[in-house]
Amino acid sequence: NAGVTQTPKFQVLKTGQSMTLQCAQDMNHEYMSWYRQDPGMGLRLIHYSVGAGITDQGEVPNGYNVSRSTTEDFPLRLLSAAPSQTSVYFCASRGGAVRETQYFGPGTRLLVL
């Protein structure tokens, strides 16, 4: 049981490049989310999914796309990277009960030059 896995751990992009951050969970969780964490800003929700085939926008969705074709996978796509997207990205998953623990992946550190 690996929990929540994310790849890559580190990435450097040039402005305008696109890339996909991978996220997978093996706990059969319904809910999956992507957050970004910036100094002094806390965790901000980018996109989330309440089940396969269902996604919705969070607090800061601009410049990002997601899809949820399976329960396990929830990739985050940066369409055209900008320096403002330099951040640490966390994927998370949890079950549907009110007091379910949310588990986070180890994070992806992204630098956009």
Place this chain on the structure above:
Amino acid sequence: RKEVEQDPGPFNVPEGATVAFNCTYSNSASQSFFWYRQDCRKEPKLLMSVYSSGNEDGRFTAQLNRASQYISLLIRDSKLSDSATYLCVGLSSGSARQLTFGSGTQLTVLP
């Protein structure tokens, strides 16, 4: 106004001290609350859930006051290993049921 607001700290306390963190929330419909712990450059991990009656887990005590929309975390007999950032978290109601995170309170326990 942020939905979940925390005392940002930093808190620097000696080993063995008792320290308390406070958190307020603006969404009265929030269903559940949690404290997460985040070590430097690591992912957040659940420390404890918060119940209306107050709950204790070893040296940690969490309390929720719905009337005042206020949550607290008390750490007794602080250890060096308690040094971390503590995140106050609320779970919204509705079908989306997303977690909203405070910005965190940084704690350093000094030898």
